[in-house]
Amino acid sequence: MSTNGYHVAVVGATGAVGQQMLVTLEKRGFPIASLKLLSSKRSAGKEITFKGESYTVEEATPESFEGVQIALFSAGGSVSKALAPEAVKRGAIVVDNTSAFRMDPEVPLVVPEVNAADLRGNKGIIANPNCSTIQMVAALEPIRQKLGLKKVIVSTYQAVSGAGLEAVDELKSQTADLLAGKEAKPEILPVGGDKKHYQIAFNAIPQIDVFQENGYTFEEMKMMNETKKILHMAELQVAATCVRLPIETGHSESVYIETEQEGATVDELKSLLSDAPGVTLQDDISQQVYPMAANCVGEDDVFVGRIRRDLDQANGYHFWVVSDNLLKGAALNSVQIAESLIEQDLLS
Amino acid sequence: MSTNGYHVAVVGATGAVGQQMLVTLEKRGFPIASLKLLSSKRSAGKEITFKGESYTVEEATPESFEGVQIALFSAGGSVSKALAPEAVKRGAIVVDNTSAFRMDPEVPLVVPEVNAADLRGNKGIIANPNCSTIQMVAALEPIRQKLGLKKVIVSTYQAVSGAGLEAVDELKSQTADLLAGKEAKPEILPVGGDKKHYQIAFNAIPQIDVFQENGYTFEEMKMMNETKKILHMAELQVAATCVRLPIETGHSESVYIETEQEGATVDELKSLLSDAPGVTLQDDISQQVYPMAANCVGEDDVFVGRIRRDLDQANGYHFWVVSDNLLKGAALNSVQIAESLIEQDLLS
Incomplete structure (x- = not known):
């Protein structure tokens, strides 16, 4: 693991799941070197507090992912389809909480307690399954x-x-x-x-x-x-x-x-x-x-x-x-996927 | 059918199902010559309007069933166990909406659209099945x-x-x-x-x-x-x-x-x-x-x-x-059983 933690982005930070992702990252002490909160144009500009620090939510664009190592997506399928490949292109691993890539045979669909081994050989995108x-x-x-x-x-x-x-x-x-x-x-x-x-x-x-x-x-x-x-x-x-x-x-x-x-x-x-x-x-x-x-x-x-x-x-x-x-069904499982990537040394 | 209708008693008349039984009897024009509204001691004395006429709810006792031809019970299993046999003894047919007699092999358990024929050979008590x-x-x-x-x-x-x-x-x-x-x-x-x-x-x-x-x-x-x-x-x-x-x-x-x-x-x-x-x-x-x-x-x-x-x-x-x-699951089905008894000429 990087000694200072990882460069993390949360896409859909103002949504029901995005908010729980932030709570979960904080609660579990996920190793964060830097944090970007991204959203649609409509929610950009909002202020969100994380670990006592205030963050301004930015509109998610392809360039937002420069320097990001891990991006947690939960902003709807069309956002994931458009931006997840852009994030991967820039070197990030994407954990996507929408249905956009779940049934793609190239994309691991992971509940860490069940099939963490499927994370090996991922091609940059990992899908978080449906809550139910x-x-x-x-x-x-x-x-x-x-x-x-x-x-x-x-x-x-x-x-x-x-x-x-x-x-x-x-x-x-x-x-x-x-x-x-x-x-x-x-x-x-x-x-x-x-x-x-x-x-x-x-x-x-x-x-x-x-x-x-x-x-x-x-x-x-x-x-x-x-x-x-x-x-x-x-x-x-x-x-x-x-x-x-x-x-x-x-x-x-x-x-x-x-x-x-x-x-x-x-x-x-x-x-x-x-x-x-x-x-x-x-x-x-x-x-x-x-x-x-x-x-x-x-x-x-x-x-x-x-x-x-x-x-x-x-x-x-x-x-x-x-x-x-919102937790095991979404935010927690996404963060657990990120933790499992670290444990398995799959996050560069 | 009796030209003037039947002598009817509703036991548990103040309850959720009892109220729907009265609505259903009225709505379907069930042939009623006389109506007794019975309940526990606690609810006795209440006034209930049926077809524009006011009825005083009476405490249900064995003697309440003298002269009653059909008694619709929905006042809990213990009331049915105690009073349904008393009603039958006095010549009434009981349609019981509790679970007291449902699995008794001597008692027909009837949904008229499904097994109305089971009403033949009844021994005075007919059970209305559970709503679900x-x-x-x-x-x-x-x-x-x-x-x-x-x-x-x-x-x-x-x-x-x-x-x-x-x-x-x-x-x-x-x-x-x-x-x-x-x-x-x-x-x-x-x-x-x-x-x-x-x-x-x-x-x-x-x-x-x-x-x-x-x-x-x-x-x-x-x-x-x-x-x-x-x-x-x-x-x-x-x-x-x-x-x-x-x-x-x-x-x-x-x-x-x-x-x-x-x-x-x-x-x-x-x-x-x-x-x-x-x-x-x-x-x-x-x-x-x-x-x-x-x-x-x-x-x-x-x-x-x-x-x-x-x-x-x-x-x-x-x-x-x-x-x-409350209707097909209880009150309506009970009244339909009574109607089927009449149609099949099983109510004397």
Whole structure:
């Protein structure tokens, strides 16, 4: 490691994930020699405090990346597509939190606890998986290692902060309006750029991201394709239903799996998960202990509970996975990728 | 049918479901010769208006059922256990909306669109299934008839009104408190009588009803056992995960099924469901049309959408089912059972 730390840029510094990236970099004492906060033209000029020092946010341009060693991107897919190659051209390694490069076979898609080795041989861009994928594979990997994995069926319970700070504001203002007997005014969710917008307060919207021709949303396809890529299991059966809920932060997932090996007990699964890196077991039904979105906010780990055997299928199990979608689901995992690059001596 | 209608009693008339029963009886023009509104001692004395006339709620006792022909019960399992047999003893037929008798082999468990024939041979008590079961089997039955059914995996998104009016108040007051920067004070949910209570506002609680030793909640076991009983399929594989959400009314369900027959197209499923009684198809992803809790409130039907094939399993399908948990999930289904008894000439 460079003795003075690294020259770091955060692209999308004013967004929901960008803000958590800064909190995470500071909290984990990431070795920073210099820091550039970049954004769109619209947010440029804002002042942000990091480690007690004030930084002016600059508009991100190709030239912004001169001298940058590591760039954390979270400013939307089109920004990443335009600027990540420019950053790489100038010698930076990019950790990209958008979907722009995730399924590119040349780009490693990494959850460090699961497949840190995939960082070797990167060509400058590393993709951070989708938030709902990250927490699920963190729970699946310890089970896969011991029992193998054949099938995954997941239904998600996703928080609005995954759609950005404007979606959080929309949830709050709609909720206040409805409590006051006024009408809800949907303007952003389920998808800012889609044709129709629906009330999120006191509702469940079975659409996250736009629809594909096959009937699945892009969010669902992300979970399905990314899970196979991260676990190196093209043959894994994965199906997802993704649902947006009136929760500010914290994604939950109801997961059903079928393992290769039959007959493992719930205690064996609990033991695998409690030993797994980045996973905290919260599972004691006698005391009503299980993970919940409201308890995971600001926490680094992926929380797993409600583990039980399927009553019909000898290799079937159900469980409930919860994590802070802005932290492990986004900012923390990006910073952990950067840390893993350093540990593996992959950052020059 | 009796020319003047029937002598009807509603037990639990002041509760969330009881109120909807009265609305439903009135809306559907149920033939009523006389109406008794019964409740616990605590609520007795309240005045309730029905068809423009004021009724005083009376405490339910065994003698209350003298002369009653049909009694709709929704006042909790212990009230049903104590008083339903007393009502039957006095010549009434009981439609019970609690779980007290649902799995009794002597008691028909009925969703009229699915198994109205089971009402024949009843011994005085008919059980109304659990809200989350009713809407699911209404969607499953047309598929089962044509394609057969092997496996069902469901994750629910359930509204708080299923836990009563106090739970609705708790959601509203907690939500207002949190928006005002105050702390949430959990006192009722997830289960009034259980040891611990958790914040429901802006949260997802993976517990409805108390836990069983096998790791499933009683709500989950209800869905699993009742589905098999209603469909007359002891061999059906059914697994449920039931989750309480900050939604006032309207249960949603993410359902995965495997059919006996392989290869049916999504259009075939859509056609089966659009022809099914009590089911409305809401499925046009090109226009972002899918069912949502906020749109189903006050509606009688079960709404189905997001129908798509599993990409790995040739007999696998996913869909999204939404219904008003107080209507088709409870009050409406109970009244429909009473109507079916009349149609089948089973009410003397």
